[in-house]
Amino acid sequence: MTTSGPINFAEKLSKFSEQWSPRVIAAMNDYQFKVVKLKGEFVWHDHKDTDEVFVVLDGEMEIGFRDRTVTIRAGEMFVVPKGVEHITRAARECHALVIEPSGVVNTGDAGGALTAQNEVWV
Numbered sequence: 001m002t003t004s005g006p007i008n009f010a011e012k013l014s015k016f017s018e019q020w021s022p023r024v025i026a027a028m029n030d031y032q033f034k035v036v037k038l039k040g041e042f043v044w045h046d047h048k049d050t051d052e053v054f055v056v057l058d059g060e061m062e063i064g065f066r067d068r069t070v071t072i073r074a075g076e077m078f079v080v081p082k083g084v085e086h087i088t089r090a091a092r093e094c095h096a097l098v099i100e101p102s103g104v105v106n107t108g109d110a111g112g113a114l115t116a117q118n119e120v121w122v
Helices: 007-012
Strands: 023-028 031-040 051-060 060-064 068-071 077-080 087-101
Touching: 007 087, 031 051, 051 060, 051 068, 068 077, 077 087
Parallel strands: none
Antiparallel strands: 023 031, 031 087, 051 077, 051 087, 060 068, 060 087
16 A cells, blocks of 8 residues: 555554554555554564664553563553563553565464454555
């Protein structure tokens, strides 16, 4: 999908209400930029073949690892290295931008009810 103007994160986020359901807003080469709303706790998972980038647009989220937890606030980003097991959580609704290769399953190999459909554009 091509765009003819700037992409406004708030406008894109206003088009859906589902939690843990990333929506693609742009693509660059083989990478996708996805906005997502987070609240509560996700599932433990990893992405064996790729890093995953989280940029918090509004609110605050945690990325838990087996040995520590990282808190990311609005205006901050964090890169989860490929193959590292992690869990995301947010006490209150958080809006984030996720950058990852096309086709990456949000739950990795863990699967389950929170597995989102890929290639959903907003």
